Amino acid sequence: xxxxxxxxxxxxxxxxxxxxxxxxxxxxxxxxxxxxxxxxxxxxxxxxxxxxxxxxxxxxxxxxxxxxxxxxxxxxxxxxxxxxxxxxxxxxxxxxxxxxxxxxxxxxxxxxxxx
Amino acid sequence: xxxxxxxxxxxxxxxxxxxxxxxxxxxxxxxxxxxxxxxxxxxxxxxxxxxxxxxxxxxxxxxxxxxxxxxxxxxxxxxxxxxxxxxxxxxxxxxxxxxxxxxxxxxxxxx
Numbered sequence: 001x002x003x004x005x006x007x008x009x010x011x012x013x014x015x016x017x018x019x020x021x022x023x024x025x026x027x028x029x030x031x032x033x034x035x036x037x038x039x040x041x042x043x044x045x046x047x048x049x050x051x052x053x054x055x056x057x058x059x060x061x062x063x064x065x066x067x068x069x070x071x072x073x074x075x076x077x078x079x080x081x082x083x084x085x086x087x088x089x090x091x092x093x094x095x096x097x098x099x100x101x102x103x104x105x106x107x108x109x110x111x112x113x114x115x
Numbered sequence: 116x117x118x119x120x121x122x123x124x125x126x127x128x129x130x131x132x133x134x135x136x137x138x139x140x141x142x143x144x145x146x147x148x149x150x151x152x153x154x155x156x157x158x159x160x161x162x163x164x165x166x167x168x169x170x171x172x173x174x175x176x177x178x179x180x181x182x183x184x185x186x187x188x189x190x191x192x193x194x195x196x197x198x199x200x201x202x203x204x205x206x207x208x209x210x211x212x213x214x215x216x217x218x219x220x221x222x223x224x225x226x
Contacts, residue, residue, distance in 0.1 A: 045209070091158055101146045101147060103149060104206070106160070108158040
């Protein structure tokens with residue numbers, strides 16, 4: 001079946017604008033994760049969903065970041081009033097369930113550039 | 116908080132060599148450990164998932180071992196090929212919820 005998809009693949013935006021990043025997980029996967037990878041840095045956990053609920057939002061860098069998931073499927077990560085330090089690749093992953101027993105499958109990422 | 120390190124940070128080898136990548140984690144109470152590869156500008160591809168009850172897992176030329184008590188995992192790549200060039204990352208669960216990734220080992224296999 002289809003893997004995890006993300007859109008757009010690339011996004012260039014001006015500082016101060018809002019952006020929305022979309023993730024379509026693998027069908028049937030109840031868990032969904034968002035990560036950020038800055039240039040030359042490791043993966044930074046942002047938020048995860050179990051169904052439509054986000055039990056752990058501790059990784060979100062600031063209150064400009066928010067995420068939602070609807071219908072237990074598609075998720076949207078929104079960044080308001082973007083800053084240059086938000087430039088990074090945003091990766092989404094899904095798994096059959098939450099927790100360390102399940103394998104994660106990653107999408108190709110969205111490369112965000114804030115000018 | 117779980118912390119993950121990987122050694123070496125970068126590795127360059129001639130084609131055909133066998134090589135070992137290392138991953139260390141601080142909290143040994145993990146359910147599993149997952150190895151990924153990441154090609155430049157791409158997402159992550161899962162290579163191997165080792166459950167905590169397993170000591171090793173094999174897929175083709177790849178073999179991953181897990182020693183929970185010492186907080187270590189190794190990824191062994193046999194007969195390396197130029198197509199193996201990528202960044203290799205290991206990841207472990209952070210108290211059973213999200214995952215913590217190591218910084219990666221950047222591998223170059225020279226033809």
